[in-house]
Amino acid sequence: MDTVKTLCPYCGVGCGLEVVGQNNSNNDLSGWKVRGDRSHPSSQGMVCVKGATIIESVDVDRLMQPMVRDRLDQPFQPTSWDAALDLIVAKIQQVRRNLGSDGLCMYGSGQFQTEDYYTAQKLFKGCLGTNNFDANSRLCMSSAVSGYVQSFGADGPPCCYDDLEQTECAFLIGTNTAECHPIVFNRLRKHHKSNSQVKMIVVDPRRTPTAEAADLHLAIQPGSDIALLNGIAHLLLQWGKQDQAFIAQHTNGFEEFATLVKDYPPERVAQICGITVEDLETTARYWSESASVLSMWSMGINQSTQGTAKVQAIINLHLLTAQIGKPGAGPFSLTGQPNAMGGREAGGLAHLLPGYRSVTNPQHRADLEWFWRLPVGQISDRPGRSAWDIVRGLENNEIGLLWIAATNPAVSFPDLERTKAALRRSPFTIYQDAYYPIETSAYAHVLLPATQWSEKTGTMTNSERFVSLCPAFHQPIGESRDDWAIFAEVGRRLGFGDKFRFANSAQVYAEFVKITRDRPCDQSGISHALLTEAGPTQWPHPASSQRSNQPKRLYQDYRFNTADGRAKFGINHNNGLSEATDDAYPFVLTVGRLYGHWHTQTRTGRIKKIQQMHPQPFIEIHPRDAEEIAATAESWLEVKSRRGMARFPVKITKAIAPGVVFVPMHWGALWAEDAEANSLTHPDLDPISLQPELKACAVRLRVLSNLEVSAQTDRKTEMSGTLTQ
Numbered sequence: 001m002d003t004v005k006t007l008c009p010y011c012g013v014g015c016g017l018e019v020v021g022q023n024n025s026n027n028d029l030s031g032w033k034v035r036g037d038r039s040h041p042s043s044q045g046m047v048c049v050k051g052a053t054i055i056e057s058v059d060v061d062r063l064m065q066p067m068v069r070d071r072l073d074q075p076f077q078p079t080s081w082d083a084a085l086d087l088i089v090a091k092i093q094q095v096r097r098n099l100g101s102d103g104l105c106m107y108g109s110g111q112f113q114t115e116d117y118y119t120a121q122k123l124f125k126g127c128l129g130t131n132n133f134d135a136n137s138r139l140c141m142s143s144a145v146s147g148y149v150q151s152f153g154a155d156g157p158p159c160c161y162d163d164l165e166q167t168e169c170a171f172l173i174g175t176n177t178a179e180c181h182p183i184v185f186n187r188l189r190k191h192h193k194s195n196s197q198v199k200m201i202v203v204d205p206r207r208t209p210t211a212e213a214a215d216l217h218l219a220i221q222p223g224s225d226i227a228l229l230n231g232i233a234h235l236l237l238q239w240g241k242q243d244q245a246f247i248a249q250h251t252n253g254f255e256e257f258a259t260l261v262k263d264y265p266p267e268r269v270a271q272i273c274g275i276t277v278e279d280l281e282t283t284a285r286y287w288s289e290s291a292s293v294l295s296m297w298s299m300g301i302n303q304s305t306q307g308t309a310k311v312q313a314i315i316n317l318h319l320l321t322a323q324i325g326k327p328g329a330g331p332f333s334l335t336g337q338p339n340a341m342g343g344r345e346a347g348g349l350a351h352l353l354p355g356y357r358s359v360t361n362p363q364h365r366a367d368l369e370w371f372w373r374l375p376v377g378q379i380s381d382r383p384g385r386s387a388w389d390i391v392r393g394l395e396n397n398e399i400g401l402l403w404i405a406a407t408n409p410a411v412s413f414p415d416l417e418r419t420k421a422a423l424r425r426s427p428f429t430i431y432q433d434a435y436y437p438i439e440t441s442a443y444a445h446v447l448l449p450a451t452q453w454s455e456k457t458g459t460m461t462n463s464e465r466f467v468s469l470c471p472a473f474h475q476p477i478g479e480s481r482d483d484w485a486i487f488a489e490v491g492r493r494l495g496f497g498d499k500f501r502f503a504n505s506a507q508v509y510a511e512f513v514k515i516t517r518d519r520p521c522d523q524s525g526i527s528h529a530l531l532t533e534a535g536p537t538q539w540p541h542p543a544s545s546q547r548s549n550q551p552k553r554l555y556q557d558y559r560f561n562t563a564d565g566r567a568k569f570g571i572n573h574n575n576g577l578s579e580a581t582d583d584a585y586p587f588v589l590t591v592g593r594l595y596g597h598w599h600t601q602t603r604t605g606r607i608k609k610i611q612q613m614h615p616q617p618f619i620e621i622h623p624r625d626a627e628e629i630a631a632t633a634e635s636w637l638e639v640k641s642r643r644g645m646a647r648f649p650v651k652i653t654k655a656i657a658p659g660v661v662f663v664p665m666h667w668g669a670l671w672a673e674d675a676e677a678n679s680l681t682h683p684d685l686d687p688i689s690l691q692p693e694l695k696a697c698a699v700r701l702r703v704l705s706n707l708e709v710s711a712q713t714d715r716k717t718e719m720s721g722t723l724t725q
Ligand SMILES: Nc1nc2c(c(=O)[nH]1)N[C@H]1C(S)=C(S)[C@@H](COP(=O)(O)OP(=O)(O)OC[C@H]3O[C@@H](n4cnc5c(=O)[nH]c(N)nc54)[C@H](O)[C@@H]3O)O[C@H]1N2
Pocket: 011, 012, 140, 173, 174, 175, 176, 177, 179, 180, 181, 203, 204, 205, 206, 208, 221, 222, 223, 224, 225, 297, 298, 299, 300, 301, 335, 336, 337, 590, 591, 592, 593, 594, 595, 596, 597, 598, 599, 695, 696
């Protein structure tokens, strides 16, 4: 039997896995088993149901070979890799002639390995000279990135998981950690349970399993987080609980901040948030009385038109009280995807370059031009198209070639009807994924089969900056190829042979780490060989460093990455939701996740145990609201927003705040009829992070008649039918 140490390819917790089985000549994976790796520093042997069952999805419904078609209404025809790559290269050249390089566009994913990300940046931003590479992290972590940059001068979560066991007060806001980062939550929960003085506060309009475990649950109204955070600051200042010395020596903007929070007295804040003054005061008291406070957040904060401002408002509280750079303290964004962190390091958003660099910074562009041996001025100084800007570009005929990899925008983008209409306009779409069918395959002209976890070797960085190696341990399924290798081959065929001489992904990583040298995310001392020998390694890890003397936390010396080394208070008022409720659309819809499923179900929908755990979509509604619209436990609701419609069976529960309804994001067109959450959402963006407000829109509800319910439940989704639209 072989035992392979690897990383779970689902969430950003980044649990170490041990996969045990026997490699056989027919590539049969049925005998392989997965268990937690006790030696992994982040997860210490724990796994959740997703990690434990991952192997079951690896060889089901895989895309086996490249496929092509001229038009979306035609069936796909199998083709060879050579023919598919020649076609792609010819199209790229044609688009460059007709529209210039900015007519090309790639949309990638936090599920890429760092080597995939890096190769794509070199091809697009370097060789082709367009910054049109964005990733699904734009829908996920980009507000955390811009919040950190605004406050600290650089990205990078400053905390580590050891803080979970050292904190005196965990402040969880806009995160359902128990279901979405289960092993982080296990570690925190254990600490909380065994130390009575440790406090846990959860801020979420839903009483989630996370909130169930808290000492204090603040069920605030969606879109009121900044009022709450400024209200806490108001009380801390009123009580004189700020750390004056830290503020004076290490921050800027305090005076303005103190003036701002005068506008947030307790009564006003309680009223905006829909909570009691007493609960607000208790929260501020926990903050002020705890020797260490650790904030954690994810999509309930980031996915908002004020996402960056919300992140800054959280960080403000840490600056006010000097709760940073020490054990058990700090503002900790929990990364969603397994390698969204690696994506940030490799420059995988349309405004970034590898090594935490920015396309708008002349020195940063010059660094990369020199390193990649490109002519001066080759890298564009304009940020490329962010996720939603791809839809606008397609609508305006500005995109000639769209290349989508490792993400399923035909389910996960906001305003799906508009998104789908835009995808249908694309002159040429390449879709590179491991599975078939997937909702987005319906919008592709070329399908490229990608290898995935277990059959490709590469690195991923988790939420606490640990880089782990995920080695290939069996043959690729079908004719699938590694993402980085596909990008490199296209680069060579376009005439950039000298830039893509990589024989394997270890060489790609070795090149990448060189440009992280002396940058905040310095990992120039890490290599595939080191990760194999010594195991997961946390950055910063410069070439000269010893493993043992690396700081686990950033900013222990209180020197921030700004010009004067000081962190900055953000000055932001609470603007509320981008789409407020009104008489026509009186409810706030919020959309999120369930413990067992992963996003659009490409893997988890194909795992029996998980399907049984979450058999169908539903809508959560408060008993008071249910009574008002005359819904019973057996009802189905039609949900309409200004953009679309969906239908769900009802779940009446006090776990949701009155006036708010919740639906899971997991059911796209392949998995249920009319249950796409994003047919309802809107694409309004945060002006800085360009992240859409996927967490909230205004809807109205109608109870379906018995006749409508039976018609709805009879309509079975024909997978192939959906795919040839
Ligand atoms: N099981 C599972 N785990 C996952 C994933 C998955 O698909 N399935 N995906 C991974 C990814 S990529 C991500 S990004 C993370 C996401 O992890 P989370 O952010 O924890 O998950 P969500 O359910 O999207 O949203 C979290 C909570 O935000 C709350 N919320 C909504 N509006 C507001 C608001 O205005 N204010 C506040 N304070 N809260 C609000 C919702 O009620 C919800 O409970 O999970 C990762 N882990």
